[in-house]
Amino acid sequence: xxxxxxxxxxxxxxxxxxxxxxxxxxxxxxxxxxxxxxxxxxxxxxxxxxxxxxxxxxxxxxxxxxxxxxxxxxxxxxxxxxxxxxxxxxxxxxxxxxxxxxxxxxxxxxxxxxxxxxxxxxxxxxxxxxxxxxxxxxxxxxxxxxxxxxxxxxxxxxxxxxxxxxxxxxxxxxxxxxxxxxxxxxxxxxxxxxxxxxxxxxxxxxxxxxxxxxxxxxxxxxxxxxxxxxxxxxxxxxxxxxxxxxxxxxxxxxxxxxxxxxxxxxxxxxxxxxxxxxxxxxxxxxxxxxxxxxxxxxxxxxxxxxxxxxxxxxxxxxxxxxxxxxxxxxxxxxxxxxxxxxxxxxxxxxxxxxxxxxxxxxxxxxxxxxxxxxxxxxxxxxxxxxxxxxxxxxxxxxxxxxxxxxxxxxxxxxxxxxxxxxxxxxxxxxxxxxxxxxxxxxxxxxxxxxxxxxxxxxxxxxxxxxxxxxxxxxxxxxxxxxxxxxxxxxxxxxxxxxxxxxxxxxxxxxxxxxxxxxxxxxxxxxxxxxxxxxxxxxxxxxxxxxxxxxxxxxxxxxxxxxxxxxxxxxxxxxxxxxxxxxxxxxxxxxxxxxxxxxxxxxxxxxxxxxxxxxxxxxxxxxxxxxxxxxxxxxxxxxxxxxxxxxxxxxxxxxxxxxxx
Amino acid sequence: xxxxxxxxxxxxxxxxxxxxxxxxxxxxxxxxxxxxxxxxxxxxxxxxxxxxxxxxxxxxxxxxxxxxxxxxxxxxxxxxxxxxxxxxxxxxxxxxxxxxxxxxxxxxxxxxxxxxxxxxxxxxxxxxxxxxxxxxxxxxxxxx
Amino acid sequence: xxxxxxxxxxxxxxxxxxxxxxxxxxxxxxxxxxxxxxxxxxxxxxxxxxxxxxxxxxxxxxxxxxxxxxxxxxxxxxxxxxxxxxxxxxxxxxxxxxxxxxxxxxxxxxxxxxxxxxxxxxxxxxxxxxxxxxxxxxxxxxxxxxxxxxxxxxxxxxxxxxxxxxxxxxxxxxxxxxxxxxxxxxxx
Numbered sequence: 006x007x008x009x010x011x012x013x014x015x016x017x018x019x020x021x022x023x024x025x026x027x028x029x030x031x032x033x034x035x036x037x038x039x040x041x042x043x044x045x046x047x048x049x050x051x052x053x054x055x056x057x058x059x060x061x062x063x064x065x066x067x068x069x070x071x072x073x074x075x076x077x078x079x080x081x082x083x084x085x086x087x088x089x090x091x092x093x094x095x096x097x098x099x100x101x102x103x104x105x106x107x108x109x110x111x112x113x114x115x116x117x118x119x120x121x122x123x124x125x126x127x128x129x130x131x132x133x134x135x136x137x138x139x140x141x142x143x144x145x146x147x148x149x150x151x152x153x154x155x156x157x158x159x160x161x162x163x164x165x166x167x168x169x170x171x172x173x174x175x176x177x178x179x180x181x182x183x184x185x186x187x188x189x190x191x192x193x194x195x196x197x198x199x200x201x202x203x204x205x206x207x208x209x210x211x212x213x214x215x216x217x218x219x220x221x222x223x224x225x226x227x228x229x230x231x232x233x234x235x236x237x238x239x240x241x242x243x244x245x246x247x248x249x250x251x252x253x254x255x256x257x258x259x260x261x262x263x264x265x266x267x268x269x270x271x272x273x274x275x276x277x278x279x280x281x282x283x284x285x286x287x288x289x290x291x292x293x294x295x296x297x298x299x300x301x302x303x304x305x306x307x308x309x310x311x312x313x314x315x316x317x318x319x320x321x322x323x324x325x326x327x328x329x330x331x332x333x334x335x336x337x338x339x340x341x342x343x344x345x346x347x348x349x350x351x352x353x354x355x356x357x358x359x360x361x362x363x364x365x366x367x368x369x370x371x372x373x374x375x376x377x378x379x380x381x382x383x384x385x386x387x388x389x390x391x392x393x394x395x396x397x398x399x400x401x402x403x404x405x406x407x408x409x410x411x412x413x414x415x416x417x418x419x420x421x422x423x424x425x426x427x428x429x430x431x432x433x434x435x436x437x438x439x440x441x442x443x444x445x446x447x448x449x450x451x452x453x454x455x456x457x458x459x460x461x462x463x464x465x466x467x468x469x470x471x472x473x474x475x476x477x478x479x480x481x482x483x484x485x486x487x488x489x490x491x492x493x494x495x496x497x498x499x500x501x502x503x504x505x506x507x508x509x510x511x512x513x514x515x516x517x518x519x520x521x522x523x524x525x526x527x528x529x530x531x532x533x534x535x536x537x538x539x540x541x542x543x544x545x546x547x548x549x550x551x552x553x554x555x556x557x558x559x560x561x562x563x564x565x566x567x568x569x570x571x572x573x574x575x576x577x578x579x580x581x582x583x584x585x586x587x588x589x590x591x592x593x594x595x596x597x598x599x600x601x602x603x604x605x606x607x608x609x610x611x612x613x614x615x616x617x618x619x620x621x622x623x624x625x626x627x628x629x630x631x632x633x634x635x636x637x638x639x640x641x642x643x644x645x646x647x648x649x650x651x652x653x654x655x656x657x658x659x660x661x662x663x664x665x
Numbered sequence: 666x667x668x669x670x671x672x673x674x675x676x677x678x679x680x681x682x683x684x685x686x687x688x689x690x691x692x693x694x695x696x697x698x699x700x701x702x703x704x705x706x707x708x709x710x711x712x713x714x715x716x717x718x719x720x721x722x723x724x725x726x727x728x729x730x731x732x733x734x735x736x737x738x739x740x741x742x743x744x745x746x747x748x749x750x751x752x753x754x755x756x757x758x759x760x761x762x763x764x765x766x767x768x769x770x771x772x773x774x775x776x777x778x779x780x781x782x783x784x785x786x787x788x789x790x791x792x793x794x795x796x797x798x799x800x801x802x803x804x805x806x807x808x809x
Numbered sequence: 810x811x812x813x814x815x816x817x818x819x820x821x822x823x824x825x826x827x828x829x830x831x832x833x834x835x836x837x838x839x840x841x842x843x844x845x846x847x848x849x850x851x852x853x854x855x856x857x858x859x860x861x862x863x864x865x866x867x868x869x870x871x872x873x874x875x876x877x878x879x880x881x882x883x884x885x886x887x888x889x890x891x892x893x894x895x896x897x898x899x900x901x902x903x904x905x906x907x908x909x910x911x912x913x914x915x916x917x918x919x920x921x922x923x924x925x926x927x928x929x930x931x932x933x934x935x936x937x938x939x940x941x942x943x944x945x946x947x948x949x950x951x952x953x954x955x956x957x958x959x960x961x962x963x964x965x966x967x968x969x970x971x972x973x974x975x976x977x978x979x980x981x982x983x984x985x986x987x988x989x990x991x992x993x994x995x996x997x
Contacts, residue, residue, distance in 0.1 A: 240721040247716060275794070282823060289827075296834075316838050324831055331824040338820055348798040354791060361783045369776040375830075376772045378837045385768040387849050391718070391761025393708045398776060414809075419801040475809070489809055515703060519690040596688025605688040712849060712954040725919070726954050729945055754952040756852040 008073045008152040011061035015152075018054035018105075019142040021047050025135030029128035033201065041124050044131035045116045051138065052109040059106045062151055063093050072158035075099060075151045081164035083545035083573060091175040092165045097299060097315075098151035100178055104295070105145065107179070107186045108138055115190060115215075121639035122211060129197035130190075137189055140322045148315045164545065167570065167578035173233025177226060181253055184223020185291040188256060188284075190215040191263065195284035196330055199337045206277050209270040211639065212284070214632040216267060217491065220260040221628025227253055228621035236581060241515060241592055241609045243617055246395040251374040252294030255367050259287045262363040264628075265356045273353060273418055275344030279360070281334060289327040290367070296323055297374075348420035355413040362406045369398050407460055410499065411467020414492060415474070429470050436466035457507025464500030468493050487634035495627025502620025508613040515610075517596070521603045528610045531591060532556050538595070538604055546570040546578075551595040551604065555584065567595040567606070590614050687723040691735050698738065705744050706731060708761045709751065718761070848973040851952045858885075858960070858968050859950035866915070866922055866929075866939035873940050875966055882969075882992045883912040885960040886936070886976075887948065889920040890928035892956040898975030899932050905981060906935040910989060915939035918948050918956050961985065963992050 025047035032040025062075070066089045071077040079092045079099070094103040112134045119127060145151070194212040197203075230253070231243045244250065263283040270280040296319045347353040373390045380388050415421070415429050440462035441455050449455055472493060475484055485493070518526050522537035536552040548568040555562040565582035572578065584591040589612040596605030693699040703720055709730075711722035719727050719734075730751075737747050751759050763769045853859075862874040886902065888895040906913050915936035917925040922941055929939070942948050951960065952971075961970040970988040972980060 242721070278820070285823075320831070320834055320838060323834075327827055328824065328831070331827055335817075335820045335824050344794070346794060346796045346801065348801050349791065349795045350798065351795075351801075354795070357787055357790065361780075361787050365776065365780045365783055368779045372772060372775045372779075375833070376769075379771075379833050380768060381837065381840055383836075387756065387758045388763040388769060388772075389710045389758050389761050390763060390772065391708065391710065393762035394772075402776075402780075417803075417809075419803065420798045479809075514696075516699065517688050517690045594688060605690050607688045729949065733946070733949060753852060754949060755954065756849060756952075758849045 008061060008065055008070065008154070011058040011065075012146075012150065012152045014054040014058040014061065015142060015146055015150075018051050018058065019139065019146060021051040021054065022135050022139040022142055025051055026132050026139055027135075028132075029135070030132035030200070033125040033128040033132070036125070038124070041128040044128045045120070047135070048109075048112045048116050048131050051135070052113045055102075055105050055109045055142075058152075059093070059102055062099060062102060063090055065152075066090060066093055069162070070158075071160070071162050072154055072156060073151075074153045074155035077155050077159050077162045079165050080162040081545055081573060082161050084162075084165055084170075085544050087175070088165055088170050092169075094178050095165050095169050095174070098145070098149045100182075101141065101145050101149055102151055103178060104182050104186060105138065105141055107182045108134070108141070108189060111187055111190055111215075112138070119211070119639070126197055126201060126203070126208065129200050130193045133193035133196045133200075134189060137193070137326065140326065144315075144318050144322065148318055164572060164574045167546070167572045167574075167576045168237060170572075170578070171233060171237045173229055173237060177229040177233050179226075180222055180229055181226025184219055184221075184226050184260075185253070185256060185294060187215065187219025187222055188260060188287040188291050190219065191267075191284045192288035192330070195281045196333065199281065199330075199333045202337060204339070206270050206274060206280070209267050209277075209280055210637065213264075213267050213271060214634075214637040216260065216263055216284075216287075217628045217631040220257070220264055221625045221632075223253070223257050223260060224621055224625040224628060227257060228618050228625065231621070232618055235614070236583070237578075241513075241581075241594075241607070241611065243509070243614065246373075246392045248374050249294075249298055251370050251395075252290075252297050255370055255374075256287055256290040256294065258363050258367040258370070259283060259290055262360045262367075263287050264631075266360055269344075269353055269356055273345045273347070275347075275353060276357070276360075277343060278334075278338045281338055283360075283364075285327070285330045285334060289323075289330075292319075292323055292326060296320070345419065347418070350416065350421045350423060350426075352413055352416040352418050352421065355409050355416060358409060359406055359413065362402055366399060366402045369402065370395065373398075407464060407499070407503065410464050410496060411470065414471045414489075414496070415467070425474075429467070432470055433463055433466045437463040451511060453507060453511035457504055457511065460507070461500045461504035464503060465497055468497045468500065486636070487630050487632075488636060491627040491629070491631035491634075493627070494630055495624045498620040498623025498625075498627060500620070501616050501623060505613045505616025505618075505620055509611055509617065512612045513609065513614075515607065517605060517607050519599055519603050519605050521601070526608060528608055530557050531562065531610065533591075533593070533608050535604070535606065537602070538598075541568070543570060546572040548580075549595065551593070551606065553582070553593045553606070553608075555591055563591065565591070565593045567593045569595045585615065587615060588612060687721055687727060687731075689728060689731055691731070693735075694739075701744070702735065702738060705747065706734060709748075710759050710761055712755055712759060849954075851968070851971045853952055853968045854971060856968060858962050858966050859947070861940075861947045861950070863940040863942055863947060866917055866925055866941050869922060869941070873938065878914070878962070879966050880964055881912065882961065882963045882989070882996075883914050884909060885914050885916050885962055887916045887918050887951075887953050887956050887958040887960075889918045889956045890924040891920065892918075894975050895957045896932070898957050898977075899935070901976050901978060901981070902935040903933050905976075905978075909985075910993065912937045916948070917941040918953060919943065919945040959985070961988050961992070964996065 025044070028040050028047065029044035032038070032043070062073075064070075065073045065076050066080050067086065069076070069080065069082055069089075071080075075096070075098050079095045080089050084092065092099070094100040112131065115130065115134070119130070122130070191212045194208050194215070198206075198208045227250075230250070234245070235241065235243045263280070263286075266276050266280045266283050269276045296316075299315055299319060373394050376390055377388055380386060411429060411433055412421075412426060415425055437459040441459040444455060444458035449458060472485075475489070514528050516526065516528060520526065520535040522535060525532050525534045527533070532555070534554045534556070536554060538549050538551045541548040541550045548570045550566050550568045553565045553567065555565065563584040565584060567582040568580040570578045570580060579594050581592055581594045583593075589610060592607075592609035592611055594607040596607065598604055691702070693702065706720035707718050709719040711717045711719050711724055711727045713724040713726045714722050717724075717727075719730055734747055734751075737750065742750075748760065757763055757766075763772065765773055858875060860875050862872050865871045865873055888898075902913065913936055915929075915934075915938070917939055920941065920943065922943075925939070925941065929936075945953075955973070957975055959972045959976055960968055963969050969992065970985065972985065976985065
């Protein structure tokens with residue numbers, strides 16, 4: 006298929022997105038039903054063309070069409086098909102196309118599941134998404150066309166960056182973008198509410214499942230990225246506070262705050278303006294993330310090739326979208342604060358405090374990420390801001406949050422029952438202390454390890470206490486609605502994550518060793534015996550593969566084969582070999598030959614490292630579970646006379662679309 | 666364009682071996698010294714590769730600095746002395762933990778300032794919006 | 810938070826903060842146009858050059874020290890035969906060696922003397938003198954982190970200017986020349 010067709014498809018999609026922005030919004034403004042009715046059709050039309058463009062690019066990769074410059078730069082004849090397809094989003098242009106595709110997927114999902122919304126509101130939402138999409142399509146077509154030709158076509162491509170040749174790559178960007186872009190839905194709802202001057206905040210309830218789903222995907226994307234770095238970069242680390250990681254973490258923090266703010270607005274009608282603002286911020290940070298990575302402003306392992314024109318365009322886009330939204334907010338946010346009143350000891354208070362800490366943490370991450378840039382701009386010298394800045398500050402800010410966490414769900418809306426707090430406190434403290442003692446008996450020493458054990462138990466015990474109380478008090482069948490289940494999963498996940506993060510950090514042993522075949526090194530109770538290195542051919546690389554036999558008290562534990570690959574392009578990439586386990590990972594990386602048959606190797610013992618991602622996965626499941634709650638099934642809304650072309654499905658299984 | 670090309674070439678030259686990470690067996694006296702070394706170099710920036718720590722970078726430059734730091738440790742220098750030695754040559758850019766200075770006041774006090782400002786807003790909000798517990802009706806709409 | 814909404818002025822706060830942030834981005838983007846983020850200014854500018862004693866490339870048994878070079882300003886150009894960008898810079902050095910008005914000293918960085926000699930044989934030798942630092946330890950005292958780098962050192966042995974990356978006619982005209990003229994004015 007001709008790549009020019011792809012370009013035509015993009016241009017058509019651009020035209021449709023322009024219409025999708027204009028017609029439904031004008032229709033909603035004028036009260037014109039025919040105009041409003043175009044929303045769904047235009048959205049589906051745009052999706053069709055973007056999907057077509059995406060398919061054509063994928064086809065170009067699959068068929069090795071090196072006359073397409075982007076394919077020539079990011080693929081190679083010997084690249085396995087799997088990575089050829091993933092290479093579509095391996096660099097700037099294609100990843101933008103993926104961004105677009107995902108935005109369209111969300112929009113189409115909204116068309117499919119949101120069509121019971123009031124027609125005017127629905128039209129505005131689709132219109133706002135059309136606007137977001139228009140900007141990105143214009144950006145792609147003018148500065149980052151993935152279909153540009155390279156003539157004469159080279160006989161072979163330059164190959165995909167080897168760092169990206171890992172299953173993690175196929176997973177990480179799409180899920181991350183599902184999260185980033187998913188916040189556009191909550192954003193569109195908020196803007197539609199502002200545009201329409203919605204007096205009631207019923208729209209917040211409609212937005213909630215979308216926010217939770219987006220946050221779930223973002224969590225998954227971050228987890229996948231972290232796991233990918235752990236496997237592929239060979240540093241044995243899982244989070245580096247790298248600018249690009251921070252760019253994904255900021256919307257995550259805002260998203261977590263938004264989920265709770267939306268709950269308050271939905272159920273108690275409070276914090277309306279704040280919910281609006283957070284909805285805007287969530288998407289603004291998603292855009293900022295996209296901007297930072299592509300503008301060349303930050304140097305990073307992840308950064309895409311930089312070009313000033315691209316930076317300027319995104320900056321203008323950011324100014325229009327975020328600046329416009331904030332202006333709209335300033336002019337039209339509800340003037341009257343509403344909401345049911347609450348006692349000082351109540352779920353509202355705790356959630357507001359949680360919101361404060363999450364937002365401040367996001368501000369801290371932003372300050373640290375952007376400060377070097379500000380420093381350069383103001384000419385006050387180059388500085389580096391890294392893990393020793395972010396880590397301790399983040400821990401400090403999260404401490405009150407973690408301490409209060411068990412008590413949020415245990416407090417009722419309006420006013421908390423203090424006797425419940427007291428009972429819970431006694432039990433949670435008892436369990437946390439007991440866990441600390443058990444940890445000590447098992448050999449945990451040092452305040453870091455004990456702190457990790459007690460803090461994690463604190464959170465998990467809180468969730469357990471809540472679950473048991475609920476089990477006893479609520480009638481069968483109504484014990485754990487999905488919204489509550491989601492909360493329990495996510496909160497428990499935080500406990501699991503804390504255990505993993507703190508214990509890995511404090512208990513890991515990492516050693517660089519020089520070994521000859523037959524020699525051994527001991528780490529903790531494990532003996533690592535090196536058996537030498539041999540050469541292995543790969544599809545588009547040559548590997549040197551080491552063999553390491555691990556035993557414990559003489560009993561075999563595992564045989565690991567770390568590799569060092571030299572790709573056809575000459576790049577060298579290490580593949581760590583990992584013996585994964587629930588309580589510890591044993592990790593071996595192969596370094597360089599040191600002569601005389603000796604090799605340098607890195608061996609790690611990483612206790613509890615899986616818990617980090619396990620906790621993340623639980624949080625993700627929590628976000629997804631909330632989506633299923635009956636509460637969010639749209640009932641036929643006031644405008645009963647509205648007849649929509651697409652009949653609503655019986656159950657709003659919003660996930661199905663996202664997972665596809 | 667020519668300039669850009671030159672820059673690209675420099676960066677390539679600087680980071681020629683940065684693709685792989687560092688495995689650098691050094692003869693540490695004991696586990697404590699190894700931990701100290703890892704903790705110290707983890708918080709230092711590899712100047713060449715820009716976004717990696719001195720501990721994880723495989724660049725020649727990082728390797729050489731690691732040796733120097735290792736040697737200084739054997740000579741009994743403290744972490745403070747080693748950092749000062751590095752800063753004198755490479756500026757505070759090499760520290761991932763920027764020291765408090767006029768140029769970093771906003772960095773270090775920005776977060777507490779935001780926290781205090783947000784805290785004040787929250788306190789005002791709570792003072793205005795909360796009522797004594799007896800005056801609050803039970804929430805009927807939601808059973809948890 | 811909610812209270813903020815009550816006062817119209819307060820509701821503009823997010824917009825104002827965002828606008829300020831945008832200004833920084835614009836300045837940052839503009840700064841990026843003519844700076845390279847990987848070049849970090851040296852803290853040694855205005856400070857005495859580190860003491861060194863290094864073998865001459867031509868006669869490895871003879872050493873050149875910092876004291877030997879005092880009295881007149883000179884340019885110290887860090888290069889290596891393995892360094893691509895140095896090859897890029899080399900023609901410029903050949904063209905300008907007599908136009909600087911001061912001595913150009915080569916500093917062969919982490920290189921084998923034979924490779925360096927071959928390299929200079931092949932491409933031409935712009936240097937009045939070449940000293941060699943095979944271990945690269947002295948280079949660390951200079952704050953070298955990549956080649957090529959060029960130091961302007963005055964008659965008293967103070968580092969007055971440092972350029973990281975290849976010298977180009979543009980850089981020489983705009984940045985280096987003015988600094989050299991400044992030294993000459995001080996000298997007279």
